[in-house]
Amino acid sequence: MQDILDEIVATIGASDSRGQPANYIPQLACIDPNQFAITVAMADGRVYSAGHSNQLFSIQSISKVFTLTIALGKLGDSVWSKVGREPSGDPFNSIVQLEHEHGKPRNPFINAGAIAIADAILMGHQPKETLAEILQFVRFIADDDSVSIDDKVAQSELATGDRNASLAHFMASFGRLDNPVDCVLGTYFHHCSIAMTTEQLAKAGLFLVDDGRNPVTGARVVSPQRARRINSLMLMCGHYDGSGEFAFRVGLPGKSGVGGGILAIAPGKASIGVWSPGLDDVGNSKLGTEALEKLVEHTGWSIFG
């Protein structure tokens, strides 16, 4: 495995066609695009990394896997009265479907859906309390107490978050939010601003590798049925309007973020964190996707055989 990762770093990680870092969040726009990291956390506890795997990056929408997991824990199946579970086929920050579908987002991973999930887990609490709970959960699943929120990124999103504010107000106009829009957005922007390394991220995904239980720590996080369902949502919706392309090329449940990270799950085998800040046209890590494609080619880990 180490040889495979070293080769991926030497070839894909050195590519000069890297895509562009997200430019609508100023704090992300200034990240050096020449960085690349990959970590494979195996179900048996072995961890392999290559590249800048100790560099913290903004996990952005990857955090939506964690907030969905928390929401399912708190609300159970009534989460599905708040968000759907169909691919949107639209960009992550699109507003068009919301009007036709009466303010109910297609799935929990597009921005509107994740804002609805942030509202669901707030349950009348202050954003600070809910964020502490989210952070505690991520630290628990990653088995790492150092995971934190990058406040500069959160402030940068807040300052330029007109589109997300529009989505939230639009949903509120349909009576779909239970908490004040400002509290919901504050929670959303901050959980998107959690900073992690690929190693922390890969470890955090381990519970989705082994039927909802972290195979290394032995901690049960969710039931096997719930883990399967989260993986299915990642496969169908984790890369927005690039989800079909990702399934076609990589064949694993995956969740991307505009910080350039991707968490991918090879059920029964490994959790993979990859990061390269340059994005493709739909906002998914360009080299991250290429690296996963290569990894799956070498390992045969595609869920489609």
Ligand SMILES: NC(=O)CC[C@H](N)C(=O)O
């Ligand atoms: N795709 C993403 O990672 C988007 C998340 C980002 N925080 C936003 O709201 O735009």
